[in-house]
Every structure is written in structure tokens, then in C-alpha cells.
Amino acid sequence: MRRCYECAQKEPASPCVECKDFIQQGPLRRVPSPPTRILLEDEQGKKYPADILALNTTEFGLETEAPVPGRYVIRLQENLWIEVAGVPLKGKNNVHVFDILSVHRKQGTARRLNNEVYQLLAGSTGQLVAEISQHLPEHLQDLVREKLLAELEKSELISAIRVGKVLKYEGGRFRCLSGQADMDLPMEEAEKLMRQATRHAEHRREVIISADGQKVFDFHGVPFDHRSGGLLAFDITEVIEKEKKIHRQEMEAYREAMSAVTGGRLHLVNSEETEKLLSEGVEMAKGEAMQAHDIPKARQVLRESLPSIFSHRQHAIALCLSEAQANVLKHAGGGCWQARQAGNLVRIIVQDRGSGIKTSELARATLMQHYSTKNSMGCGFTLMLYYADSLYLNTGPSGTTLVLDFGNVRTDRLDLEK
Amino acid sequence: MLKIEVDVDPGVRRVVLNGELDMETIALLQEVVGKEGEHTLELDLSGVSFVDSTGLKGLLDINNNWQQKGGQLLILHPQPDVAEVMQLVGLDKLLTQNGALTGKKR
Structure with missing residues (x-):
């Protein structure tokens, strides 16, 4: 996703539509010619013209002056409107990817354009x-x-x-x-x-x-x-069997897809793999995430225990710890955290015993900017994906474990201070 | 921990923040700036070493509330780490377009 930042600086003139990182190419992608003109309407009713440069069933590539991030409604007909959210990290200049949050038809609401x-x-x-x-x-x-x-x-x-x-x-x-x-x-x-x-x-x-x-x-x-x-x-006996099988296959497909779209950073792991991640290295610090006050407290404890070779990564580690704790508080009502050191790696582990992230929500919850089932900005995961070197997620009906790894060498990142 | 100093001049409410903006402290800030008053609200972030996404959401809400009442929010002097996080989630752009973010460097 940060490629768009790089591209905006190195090749400001190359069009996003032709970029393979913009809207996933495949049989469902369409590039309207000429671009279709639509109107984006924000929550206050302010309207921005936009051109659809490319689309698939789950996202639009739009050229528009509308501020990103932001949520907008596209009214196509009286009984058909689409809610979208701009993704700041995908696209450049006035061209951005807009995720389709929901499609409202007379008959009901869907998550994608067309089944x-x-x-x-x-x-x-x-x-x-x-x-x-x-x-x-x-x-x-x-x-x-x-x-x-x-x-x-x-x-x-x-x-x-x-x-x-x-x-x-x-x-x-x-x-x-x-x-x-x-x-x-x-x-x-x-x-x-x-x-x-x-x-x-x-x-x-x-x-x-x-x-x-x-x-x-x-x-x-x-x-x-x-x-x-x-x-x-x-x-429908077979259907139910098949449903179970599809669920297993879905998880497998999600694993691969998540790893691929995050450049190999986000891994879905099973309980066995989680146990292994939890046992490596030596514990440096730990604490609870039961109330808002535990969040600054955890940062304090972390700063005090962090070896000096990691001091330049302190902000990144502290931010990710806070984001993960906030997720636990918002979605699971509470949990616990620990920090471990394994050689030149700091590992943050945040666990809860909540009801887990539903498979159907998993991709959205972790990958989509500004998607949140709770009233928040929904960008916590985006920040964690940016700052952590590797993320491991294990989720199920008996709880969620998130593992974040930070090396002592700052990974290749863009200089955002222009 | 968040220390909040408020200074009111005709038309401008200046708020100097020292500490961290997160789930725990954002409510404090919202309480202080929640009441209607002057046209311009200045938030000086030069003493803020940490802002997480809950804090950013709070700033966005304050901006929207203030604008609805016809006022404006100015965010001043965010530290580099904080400015980077704002930029990552695109908040800087949104606030700049609404005229809210000025003076990135101290």
C-alpha cells in the first residue's frame, strides 16, 4: 500500500488505473471508457463530482476532489445507493480507491455490487x-x-x-x-x-x-x-457438510490472501502455531487490558522495560500495543498483554477471551481502512500493519490472540517528512 | 496523562496540550473543548508525544463539532511521530482541506 506514496513521488504522471496495485486486476475489473461521472455525497450532504476510472464488485477507483478518508454515498437510482469509504493508502493525487461498504437496494443490503x-x-x-x-x-x-x-x-x-x-x-x-x-x-x-x-x-x-x-x-x-x-x-444434509468444508477452505484461502495482500506481514495462525509464538523468547513485561487506564499504563511499563537497542522503535511498539489493547477493550471487553524479547526481536502479544472475529468480517476488520463494527475510526489495524514487521492473528469463538513482531532495524519505510 | 491549559482571547480559545492522547485522555479534552464559545479553537500539540487512533478519532469529532457550529479548529505543531500517524490515516489531508492543520514544524 505504501507503494502509492512512493509512486506519487517518483512517477506523479503515471495513471493509477494501469497500476496492478490499484484495483486488483481480474475478470471482475471493469475500466469504463469514457470514465463514468457520478456524485459523492458526504454526511453533511455536500456533493463532490467523481469519475469512475475502474471498478470491481468491492471497490471503485475514483478521481475526485472529495477528501480521503471519508465516507460517502453514491445515489444511482431512487432505490439504489452505495456507501463507500475512501482509502488514503491506495492511490495518489486525486485518484483513490474507495471501498464499497454496502449496496442498498429496494430488496435489501449487500456487501458488494453484484453477486x-x-x-x-x-x-x-x-x-x-x-x-x-x-x-x-x-x-x-x-x-x-x-x-x-x-x-x-x-x-x-x-x-x-x-x-x-x-x-x-x-x-x-x-x-x-x-x-x-x-x-x-x-x-x-x-x-x-x-x-x-x-x-x-x-x-x-x-x-x-x-x-x-x-x-x-x-x-x-x-x-x-x-x-x-x-x-x-x-x-440438505450434504449442504450442511459442505458448509463446514467451505468454512475450512475459506480459512485457508483467507490465510493465503491476507498474507499476499499485506506483503507477507499478516499471518492467520492456528492454535498450535500460536502456542509456539507465545513460548519463544523471554518475557519482558506484561499487564492487563481491562479499562482505558490500562492503555497508558502498558505504554509506561513497556518503555521502562524496553532494551536500548529498540529505543528508536519505541513509538511504533507503544502505538501498536495501544491499538491492540483498544481493540480488545472495544470488542472483547478486556484481555491481557505481554512483551517478549527474542534476540533482536520484540514480540507484543495481546489476548482476549471474546467471541472472536467472524470469518465474514475478518478481511474487512483487518485490511479495510475505516471499517469498524464499533463506533471508531477503524484504522487501528492499518497502523499496526504499517508499524509492525510481522503480525500473527489467531481468532475463534473462544478468543483472539494478536502477535506483533518488531525488529531492532527499522524496515524499509518511506520518509514521510517531506 | 494529559495536561490541558486553556487560554481565551476574543474569538480564539487556545488549548495547549501536554502528554498523551488516547482512549483514556481524549474524553478529558472533549469535555474541555465541547462547550460552544469562540470562533477559533487552537490545539497546540507540541507537548503531545503520543496519539493513537482513538485519539485521532476524537480530534476528528472535535473538528466536526466545531465546524458544525460555524467555527474552525487549528491543530498546531504536532511532533514528527504524531504527524506521521496523522498522515498515515489521512487525517492530515482532511484537516488541511478543512483548514485545520497548520505549522507542522515547531
């Missing part, structure tokens, strides 16, 4: 829905398809639905219309659902676990009239 992944998946799902709804009475087909697609759209795992069964319900009896005939369904539950759907004349959906706990079904009841209706049943 292209869903578009890809919709092909096969649309077919499945058409197949299982073709046996329904004609006047209901469209309605059922629409409802089903809407329901399916909510699931990101639709590709895992392989087994479906369509039954007609009439006066307490079921008749199989299509789908996998040998699929055993918990019929008692199915009848209860259909009774409710027909009685209230509305679509019902329920997730039912079989009596032996081995299978999980997703039931949709669609009423035709007061005594008959259609039941669509999906075996």
Missing part, C-alpha cells in the same frame, strides 16, 4: 426449479418458481442441493410427482407443514431434522387451495 457468483450458479438452479415445478398446475408454476428462486437466492450453497422431491398433498395424503422416489421423508412433519400451509393459504418453509438425526431436510409447502398443495423437499 456474480450467484449469476453463475443460477443457471443450474433455474433448471432444477423448472424441473420440479413442471408437474404443478399451470397457474401455479410461475408463482412457485418465483418463490423458490427467491428462497434459493438466500442460500449461497445452492449448488450442493442435488436431491429434491416434489409431492402433491390432497386431503391428508401425499402423492409423489417427481424427484428422487426413494428419498425417505419425515412424513409426519411434512403433513403438519402442509396442513398449516393450506389452512393459512400461504407459503411455509421449515428445516426438519430426521428422527435419527442423520438427515436434514428443507421443506417448502405451497398451498393450491384450502385442502391441497405442493410439497418441495430438499435433502
Whole structure:
């Protein structure tokens, strides 16, 4: 990210759009030609014209006079607006990357521009829905398809639905219309659902676990009239298995991605690796992070115990310690810290027993400027990424451990004092 | 620790800070400068050796509050370490554009 600083000084004339560090190049990147003109509106309603130089589903590259950092709204239509935040460290002069914080549509809020992944998946799902709804009475087909697609759209795992069964319900009896005939369904539950759907004349959906706990079904009841209706049943056991697998793969992908985008500085580590990091070297100082006063106290204790070979890094270490403690106080209610020395390395460890950073929030929480789930500036991690030589993060439902390493040699940094 | 000295001249409230700006001390400062009054608020940071992101957020809030009331905030003489942190999060640019940051060097 600091490359943009360097570039602004060395090559002020080269355009950001052509730079591979600007907006990640890939199939989702678009460069509108000519640039699309939009308006950025700040919290006070002040408007700044901006040109979209490049975009992908999660960020814009804009040329604008609007101050960065800052949060803005882009109104595209009456029912479609996008919240963005300028990223000071990406871009130069009047060109900056703006992260898409949220996209508001009439139908709801999303984190990205367009779910292209869903578009890809919709092909096969649309077919499945058409197949299982073709046996329904004609006047209901469209309605059922629409409802089903809407329901399916909510699931990101639709590709895992392989087994479906369509039954007609009439006066307490079921008749199989299509789908996998040998699929055993918990019929008692199915009848209860259909009774409710027909009685209230509305679509019902329920997730039912079989009596032996081995299978999980997703039931949709669609009423035709007061005594008959259609039941669509999906075996989603595999979906749930797949969800777990995807979670593991996601973590693996995050590990690699985080390490790559931070130039190898930020590492997601497992408990075993964390234990190793915690045991290396000799303890220099430690303390708590239970209240605001513990933050200046920790800096004081750290300064007193820091060997003189690290004195030129004192500000960086103290700042990162304070940022990490502040995170613990804001998000986990409290924790503890320690400083260790291993040769020419100072290691700061800050731990809490909070509920961890959710996988879905992880990248944003650590990498995105000004992203904060709490009311703060959200740049603590940006500062830590800048000042620490290496960061190791272990997070889970039983707590978070952050390890920050500082060498006694100041790593290659830009001279910010122009 | 944060020591706050306030000096009021016609139209200008001068606040000289000595110490550190963080989660613990920012509330003190916000209390002192929170009340409406003069047109210009000057914050002299030459005695401030440390500001973290919570402190920066506090300065940004003070700037926004003061501006909403039609006044202006001037941040004077930040030390090099503090100026660097302000620059890293882009606060210097924001404050400069709003006319709030002057005199980087002592």
C-alpha cells in the first residue's frame, strides 16, 4: 500500500488505473471508457463530482476532489445507493480507491455490487426449479418458481442441493410427482407443514431434522387451495457438510490472501502455531487490558522495560500495543498483554477471551481502512500493519490472540517528512 | 496523562496540550473543548508525544463539532511521530482541506 506514496513521488504522471496495485486486476475489473461521472455525497450532504476510472464488485477507483478518508454515498437510482469509504493508502493525487461498504437496494443490503457468483450458479438452479415445478398446475408454476428462486437466492450453497422431491398433498395424503422416489421423508412433519400451509393459504418453509438425526431436510409447502398443495423437499444434509468444508477452505484461502495482500506481514495462525509464538523468547513485561487506564499504563511499563537497542522503535511498539489493547477493550471487553524479547526481536502479544472475529468480517476488520463494527475510526489495524514487521492473528469463538513482531532495524519505510 | 491549559482571547480559545492522547485522555479534552464559545479553537500539540487512533478519532469529532457550529479548529505543531500517524490515516489531508492543520514544524 505504501507503494502509492512512493509512486506519487517518483512517477506523479503515471495513471493509477494501469497500476496492478490499484484495483486488483481480474475478470471482475471493469475500466469504463469514457470514465463514468457520478456524485459523492458526504454526511453533511455536500456533493463532490467523481469519475469512475475502474471498478470491481468491492471497490471503485475514483478521481475526485472529495477528501480521503471519508465516507460517502453514491445515489444511482431512487432505490439504489452505495456507501463507500475512501482509502488514503491506495492511490495518489486525486485518484483513490474507495471501498464499497454496502449496496442498498429496494430488496435489501449487500456487501458488494453484484453477486456474480450467484449469476453463475443460477443457471443450474433455474433448471432444477423448472424441473420440479413442471408437474404443478399451470397457474401455479410461475408463482412457485418465483418463490423458490427467491428462497434459493438466500442460500449461497445452492449448488450442493442435488436431491429434491416434489409431492402433491390432497386431503391428508401425499402423492409423489417427481424427484428422487426413494428419498425417505419425515412424513409426519411434512403433513403438519402442509396442513398449516393450506389452512393459512400461504407459503411455509421449515428445516426438519430426521428422527435419527442423520438427515436434514428443507421443506417448502405451497398451498393450491384450502385442502391441497405442493410439497418441495430438499435433502440438505450434504449442504450442511459442505458448509463446514467451505468454512475450512475459506480459512485457508483467507490465510493465503491476507498474507499476499499485506506483503507477507499478516499471518492467520492456528492454535498450535500460536502456542509456539507465545513460548519463544523471554518475557519482558506484561499487564492487563481491562479499562482505558490500562492503555497508558502498558505504554509506561513497556518503555521502562524496553532494551536500548529498540529505543528508536519505541513509538511504533507503544502505538501498536495501544491499538491492540483498544481493540480488545472495544470488542472483547478486556484481555491481557505481554512483551517478549527474542534476540533482536520484540514480540507484543495481546489476548482476549471474546467471541472472536467472524470469518465474514475478518478481511474487512483487518485490511479495510475505516471499517469498524464499533463506533471508531477503524484504522487501528492499518497502523499496526504499517508499524509492525510481522503480525500473527489467531481468532475463534473462544478468543483472539494478536502477535506483533518488531525488529531492532527499522524496515524499509518511506520518509514521510517531506 | 494529559495536561490541558486553556487560554481565551476574543474569538480564539487556545488549548495547549501536554502528554498523551488516547482512549483514556481524549474524553478529558472533549469535555474541555465541547462547550460552544469562540470562533477559533487552537490545539497546540507540541507537548503531545503520543496519539493513537482513538485519539485521532476524537480530534476528528472535535473538528466536526466545531465546524458544525460555524467555527474552525487549528491543530498546531504536532511532533514528527504524531504527524506521521496523522498522515498515515489521512487525517492530515482532511484537516488541511478543512483548514485545520497548520505549522507542522515547531
